[in-house]
Amino acid sequence: MVHYVIIGNGIAGITAAETIRKKDKKNRITIITNENYQSYFRAALTKYLRGDFDEENLQLKPLKFYEKQNIGMINKQVTKVIPETNQVVLEGRGLVKFDKLLIASGASPVTEAWPCGDLNGIHVLRNLDDAKKILTKARVHRRVVIVGGGILGIQAAEALHRLGNRVTMLVRGKEIGWPVIDACVARKLSTRMTNAGIDIRLNETVKEFRGKDQSVTDVKSTKGKIYKTNLVVIAIGVKPNISFLTGSGIGIDEGILVNDHLQTNHANIFAAGDCVQFKNPALLQYEDRRSWFPAAKMGETAGQNILEENIAFKPGVYSSFTQLFGIPYAFIGNFNPKVSLKERKEYRLIHLGCKTGIKHKAIVLKNGRIVGASFFGERTNADLFKKMIDKEMNIDLFAKRLFDPMFDLKSLFIEKKPEPEETIEESSFSSTAE
Amino acid sequence: MVSFYDELKDRTNDFLLSCIGCGNCMKVCPISESSNMVIKNLNTATSSPENTPLPESIIEFTHKCFQCGLCNDVCPTNSHREEMMLLLKSKLQSTLPKEYHNKLALKGQNLGFVKNIKQKFAKNKDILGPLLPHYEKRNLKECDTLFYFGCYMLSPTEIQHNTIIIANKLGIDYEILGGLKYCCGMPHYYAGQIDNSEIMHIELLDAINKVNPKVVITSCAECYEALKNLQRKMGASFQPMTTTEWILKNINNLQLKKLSDKVMFHESCIYKRKENMREHGPEVIRKVADLKEFQNIKSANLCCGNLRCDHDPEGLSTLHDKKLQAAKTTGKMCVECVHCWENFADDASRHGITLTDITTLVVNALIDKSEGLEQPKEARPKEIFEGEN
Numbered sequence: 001m002v003h004y005v006i007i008g009n010g011i012a013g014i015t016a017a018e019t020i021r022k023k024d025k026k027n028r029i030t031i032i033t034n035e036n037y038q039s040y041f042r043a044a045l046t047k048y049l050r051g052d053f054d055e056e057n058l059q060l061k062p063l064k065f066y067e068k069q070n071i072g073m074i075n076k077q078v079t080k081v082i083p084e085t086n087q088v089v090l091e092g093r094g095l096v097k098f099d100k101l102l103i104a105s106g107a108s109p110v111t112e113a114w115p116c117g118d119l120n121g122i123h124v125l126r127n128l129d130d131a132k133k134i135l136t137k138a139r140v141h142r143r144v145v146i147v148g149g150g151i152l153g154i155q156a157a158e159a160l161h162r163l164g165n166r167v168t169m170l171v172r173g174k175e176i177g178w179p180v181i182d183a184c185v186a187r188k189l190s191t192r193m194t195n196a197g198i199d200i201r202l203n204e205t206v207k208e209f210r211g212k213d214q215s216v217t218d219v220k221s222t223k224g225k226i227y228k229t230n231l232v233v234i235a236i237g238v239k240p241n242i243s244f245l246t247g248s249g250i251g252i253d254e255g256i257l258v259n260d261h262l263q264t265n266h267a268n269i270f271a272a273g274d275c276v277q278f279k280n281p282a283l284l285q286y287e288d289r290r291s292w293f294p295a296a297k298m299g300e301t302a303g304q305n306i307l308e309e310n311i312a313f314k315p316g317v318y319s320s321f322t323q324l325f326g327i328p329y330a331f332i333g334n335f336n337p338k339v340s341l342k343e344r345k346e347y348r349l350i351h352l353g354c355k356t357g358i359k360h361k362a363i364v365l366k367n368g369r370i371v372g373a374s375f376f377g378e379r380t381n382a383d384l385f386k387k388m389i390d391k392e393m394n395i396d397l398f399a400k401r402l403f404d405p406m407f408d409l410k411s412l413f414i415e416k417k418p419e420p421e422e423t424i425e426e427s428s429f430s431s432t433a434e
Numbered sequence: 435m436v437s438f439y440d441e442l443k444d445r446t447n448d449f450l451l452s453c454i455g456c457g458n459c460m461k462v463c464p465i466s467e468s469s470n471m472v473i474k475n476l477n478t479a480t481s482s483p484e485n486t487p488l489p490e491s492i493i494e495f496t497h498k499c500f501q502c503g504l505c506n507d508v509c510p511t512n513s514h515r516e517e518m519m520l521l522l523k524s525k526l527q528s529t530l531p532k533e534y535h536n537k538l539a540l541k542g543q544n545l546g547f548v549k550n551i552k553q554k555f556a557k558n559k560d561i562l563g564p565l566l567p568h569y570e571k572r573n574l575k576e577c578d579t580l581f582y583f584g585c586y587m588l589s590p591t592e593i594q595h596n597t598i599i600i601a602n603k604l605g606i607d608y609e610i611l612g613g614l615k616y617c618c619g620m621p622h623y624y625a626g627q628i629d630n631s632e633i634m635h636i637e638l639l640d641a642i643n644k645v646n647p648k649v650v651i652t653s654c655a656e657c658y659e660a661l662k663n664l665q666r667k668m669g670a671s672f673q674p675m676t677t678t679e680w681i682l683k684n685i686n687n688l689q690l691k692k693l694s695d696k697v698m699f700h701e702s703c704i705y706k707r708k709e710n711m712r713e714h715g716p717e718v719i720r721k722v723a724d725l726k727e728f729q730n731i732k733s734a735n736l737c738c739g740n741l742r743c744d745h746d747p748e749g750l751s752t753l754h755d756k757k758l759q760a761a762k763t764t765g766k767m768c769v770e771c772v773h774c775w776e777n778f779a780d781d782a783s784r785h786g787i788t789l790t791d792i793t794t795l796v797v798n799a800l801i802d803k804s805e806g807l808e809q810p811k812e813a814r815p816k817e818i819f820e821g822e823n
Contacts, residue, residue, distance in 0.1 A: 015451065018481075041455030041473075053457055059474050060455065293511065296451035321512040330512065381710060383512055405713040414666050 002027040008104035009033035012273030012299035019303030030072040043292040045131045050159035081248045083266045100306050107238035107274035115208040121216040122232045141230035148235035149176035168199040179336040182374040184354045240275040260312045262302045272298035330382035333389040335372030352403045368396030384409045439628045446521045449513035459505035459515040467495045480522045496522050502737030503707040524626035533745040534625050541617035570613030580647035583612030584657045586772040593653045596793035618660035624741040653677040655704035655771040678714045690799040695723040696764040702771040703737045715770045722799040740773035754781040
């Protein structure tokens with residue numbers, strides 16, 4: 001009997017388990033997790049924070065799903081993996097023997113070594129426990145500082161603002177959301193947020209925390225300003241959970257190194273989700289992969305490869321479809337490319353509605369080929385643009401017409417019949433040969 | 435070519451993986467049962483293999499879903515919940531309500547029951563009028579322009595007659611393809627009988643190829659989607675066109691006066707959300723009448739509910755009430771698709787709202803009506819359709 005072991009109960013882990021179970025009904029599957037919950041919709045945590053729904057709706061699978069699918073669970077922290085003997089070492093001397101292993105240990109939030117960074121009231125937002133802690137405090141405390149201006153920071157700010165808190169956001173860059181929100185949208189969004197009552201401080205971040213009786217009271221910023229607060233949420237990025245793999249012989253760099261089949265340097269050990277770093281950097285840029293859908297897709301592919309189906313992971317371009325402050329937003333491909341002055345001529349930006357209203361659409365072309373797109377307010381055709389970017393379609397001739405509502409975008413994807421000319425050529429060729 | 439079912443399954447798989455469980459889709463859903471739905475149960479049901487026993491509430495909800503696509507607009511990950519519901523519907527074929535079967539059994543060349551077709555035809559024969567010789571015609575001539583009327587040839591609307599009046603006015607050469615036999619197959623697709631639908635697409639393509647047209651024009655949103663499918667997936671060489679688009683293209687050749695009517699415009703779900711063709715209708719209306727926008731966006735987006743195949747008519751009627759209430763500001767609502775007309779007809783007369791359509795507006799706006807095949811009449815009541823089976 002084969003024993004499949006999966007470290008991690010996030011979307012990558014559970015999707016892999018499900019994929020394996022669909023095709024392999026009898027062999028043993030065990031998931032090892034350090035969280036005391038069934039797997040849940042992590043990406044909806046900010047919604048939970050906002051009070052849109054309760055814990056039951058947050059769960060990913062119905063009750064007794066694990067029993068019905070015959071998936072075993074171990075609630076312990078993994079301390080070590082020994083590839084030579086095919087063993088996983090658990091906290092408190094437990095050992096699990098595996099035949100195939102999938103590491104989907106996810107990522108954890110980054111914090112910096114700020115003075116007094118361990119005071120009560122300073123939180124990160126990554127899992128359900130964090131959200132619960134923030135929620136209990138947010139109902140009591142009325143002043144919140146959010147460190148970081150990424151998508152999580154914006155959504156957390158929105159949620160805590162809805163709960164009636166006075167929110168201050170400290171953003172390190174000169175715009176919110178750089179580089180995954182385009183500059184024009186960032187301006188529109190920050191105006192909207194400021195009008196709603198959120199205090200956004202650009203080019204500013206934490207220098208130190210101050211507290212009284214082990215609880216945070218002030219945040220001192222790099223500009224020397226002091227913000228009174230009782231609750232701090234840090235959202236400045238995540239790093240892969242790979243510390244338990246150091247010295248094990250499994251190849252790691254920033255994340256766990258895998259090939260395009262999600263296989264590590266050991267043939268029976270795979271990795272998926274946020275903890276992964278691809279060996280081929282052209283295939284995937286590591287920062288771009290840390291979101292829900294790629295993790296789920298990797299889980300599926302890893303599950304198939306564990307069953308030896310030999311499927312390569314095709315990620316497509318980076319895309320982020322979300323809602324910011326209740327407004328639909330789509331960001332696809334390499335919209336904010338790092339270019340030198342020389343290369344600048346190759347790029348072209350076409351945008352609509354930049355100066356007026358809330359709606360905004362923009363695309364970036366490189367040598368006539370579409371490489372990035374950004375939609376704010378309305379994104380009816382965003383998925384078609386993603387398709388175009390995936391194919392690197394040359395749209396130089398009709399780029400300006402793309403935003404015309406009368407333009408039939410779907411007609412671009414019609415697969416034409418092979419032209420009959422080829423056969424004519426062949427016949428003429430043979431006739432001359434005769 | 436990938437089969438329709440496999441294509442749907444592949445796409446839906448990605449949607450399921452990208453679902454982050456925010457529950458926005460169930461919040462905007464116009465069906466009242468949606469408030470009890472939990473995303474985890476719905477997703478698990480959708481990904482479960484066929485013939486898995488499912489809770490009654492999910493089965494009921496699935497058959498009530500009419501694919502309006504409101505859920506698509508609010509999804510943070512841009513997924514299509516309506517397509518996931520369609521996959522679930524196709525897995526639940528064994529529990530399909532009888533209203534669906536009654537409606538679908540009439541249609542198709544090999545799938546329809548001959549007896550039922552004859553009954554229905556006998557009842558609706560006088561509707562055809564001058565179109566009678568074209569009904570389910572076999573000897574089709576080759577022609578550049580084909581009017582594809584499909585099953586709506588027997589519909590109590592005036593749209594098909596008006597289309598012919600406009601065509602005669604333009605003086606073009608055309609051929610007509612229509613009748614229950616030449617159904618496009620989209621009603622079957624949206625009822626979850628996806629393989630049947632594919633067969634009917636192939637049969638339709640054979641019939642159209644006899645005519646070998648350059649453009650195929652239809653007034654039905656479902657037929658239009660089928661024609662687009664033929665073009666996209668089956669390599670058909672013709673250009674599908676909606677009647678509205680065709681009118682807009684030829685509007686300079688028609689001598690039109692501006693009417694004094696103030697009309698609200700009801701957009702078809704398929705044109706709007708699936709084909710991204712929302713601009714043609716308003717454009718034509720602005721040329722011939724006074725267009726008023728729906729104020730309340732939520733009720734303006736409500737769908738006619740045709741794709742539910744007459745299942746649970748009372749529930750649908752209450753949904754229509756919201757929309758028609760919003761239309762009372764002008765008292766006149768204009769539709770683009772034949773099925774929107776059919777579904778709204780009864781409820782509109784109950785609310786005292788005049789239901790009209792784009793072709794009727796254009797024909798009324800014609801300065802010289804003499805060359806037409808027939809003068810436009812007041813639309814006939816819907817009773818003709820009732821009492822079948």
